[in-house]
Amino acid sequence: MKEKFQEQIKRVAEKLSEEDNILIVSHHDADGITACAIMVDLLHKLGKDVEFRVIKQLDSININKVKNSDRTVVFTDMGSGQLDMLMEHRDKIGNFYVIDHHPPAGRYDMQVNPHFFGYDGGRDVSGAGLAYFVAKALGHKEMAHLAIVGAVGDMQDSDGRLHSLNRIILDDGIKQGTMKVKHDLRLFGRQSRALPRMLMYASDPVLPGLVGNEASSVSFLEDLGIDLRRESGELKSYVDLTIDERRELTSALYILLLDAGTPEYIIQGMIGEVYTLLKERKRTELRDAKEFATLLNSCGRQEVPEVGVKVCLGDRDKGWKNAKDTLQHYRKKLREGLEFLSTLKKKEMENFYYFDAEGRIEESIIGVIAGMGYGARKFPPDKPVLALADDRDNPDMLKVSSRANRDLVRKGIHLGRAMNENSQLVGGEGGGHDIAAGARIPRERRDEFLALVDKMFKKQLSR
Ligand SMILES: [Mn+2]
Known part of the structure; x- marks a missing residue:
């Protein structure tokens, strides 16, 4: 890590301690x-009195809770x-x-942010990663896996x-024996889903001919000579397969996708690094970093983020059961959202696709549905997608979720900037990353907002 950044982290960490x-x-x-x-x-280990609050976004309404x-x-x-808003309310927020x-x-003395040191916050490090570096600066490296x-x-x-x-974080985890990294098939559900279900519900990429079809997924596996059940009679997960079976399945999927005309780079994305949490039980969501993240996302989106925090802190009892129930419920909502998507007619501007779900998809999952729309080829990958839904708390407001892909980002698309600047122009607020971002705007100014975003995308793409 660059020395200057390390110094800044240490300075903030020591002050915090x-x-x-x-x-x-x-x-x-x-x-x-x-x-x-x-x-x-970290703060518990330092003997501090600590409370936490996990919120959907830090805006002019939520700031009051702080x-x-x-x-x-x-x-x-x-x-x-x-930061502007925080400074404005500084006397009420305190230290x-x-x-x-x-x-x-902007700049702020007690801020840890990688952008000032030449790092890309969208790719090089996450919020959790920065929290980890703060903890590490104070001698605590136990949470690398999180x-x-x-x-x-x-x-x-x-x-x-x-x-x-x-x-760096990954290497710390590997050294401590909490993490393992492997080059393997990256389909979701490698740990926790029965094999046929992993195939039929795969969304990144969607598997042509197998998607949503249990019977064809089963026969696809059987044709490869793969036994679907363990000796105990339970259905196998991907991680139960032998190395040879994994190789066989991977090449069969590769051919399936090639035959269906899937672009090479999408197929290649299916194979890559997978991160295993070695201290977690096999065949649970917690064993695979991607599945663990999905579990936490479902807790957050369904407004029980504290359940997720508990599981992160080691609760494998009530909190863990609670989290799994939440995930089940979340998956059901996603399935319903996907069904809605399949009946939907997408709309198109010059530089993006969009759809307005109004009240038919909850705003809490609209972004995920937009992302899955790419995977399910509802939207071609040539333009970003904007998904709109009614704001749950305020009927006059509209929630906007936008998604792009690496290709579009390479070509210049930055959704965070487009959401941030244009939402402000119509009396809303927004922001986020280059590849995924969101906004809240007044519903009556929807079309004006869409036109502004269209113009900005055009500008971004022409640079
Ligand atoms: Mn983040």
Whole structure:
């Protein structure tokens, strides 16, 4: 790591270690939940009194939950983009720290943010990773595995592997014996899903002919001579297969996709690094970083992020059961969302696709549905997707979720900037990463907003 950044982290960490009565405020996705857990763990170990709050976003409404807390506030995985607002309310918030990887709105003495040191916050390190580096600066490296779950949750491995600062964290985990990295098939559910289900529900990429079809998934596997059941009679997961069977299955999937005309780079994305948490039980969601992240995302999106934090901190009892129930429920909603998507007519602007689900898809999962729309080829990969849904708390507002892919980002697309600048122009707010971002805008100014975004994408692509 660059020395200057390390110094800054150490400075903030040491100052933080002198505080007590701390309130951690974090984002409700997998990265924010793991960041929160890493900080809670650290501060407990330092003997501090600590509370935490995990929220959907830090905006003009939620800021009120942070005011007058009489505690030192530590923002993780959020805060950098809202620095102006935090400064504005400084007298009510009191003493605060920001540990965040989103593009910063400005400089602040007690801020840890990789952008100032030439790192890419979208790829090199996540919010959880930064929380980990703060903990590491104070001698605590036990939570490296959680920082990897956070990075994977933020899709920082989307080109097949983790990079840069994430790599340092991964190496720490490997040295400690908590992590293992392998080159393997990256389909979701390698640990926790029965093999036919892993194939039929795969979304990245979707498997032509197998998607949604249990019978054809079963016969596909049987044709390869793969036994579907373990000796105990239970259905096998991918991780139960022998090396030869894995190789056989991978090449069969490769051929299946090639035959269906899937672009080479999408197929290659199916194979890459997978991160195993060695201290977790085999065939559970917690054993695989991507599945762990999905579990946490479902807790966050269904407004029980504290359950996710508990599981991160080691609860394998009530909290763990609770988290699994939440995931089941979340999957059901996703299936319904996907069904909706399949009946939907997509709309098209010059530089993006969009659809307005109104009240038919909950705003909490609209972004995921938009992302899956790519995987299911509902939207060709040549333009970003904007998905709109009613705001749950305010009928006059509209929630916008946008998704792109690596290719589009390479060509110049930056969704975070487009959401941030254009939402403000129509009296809303927004922001995020180059590849995934969101906004809240007044519904009546929807078309104006879409036209502004269209114009900005055009500009981004022409650079
Ligand atoms: Mn994040």
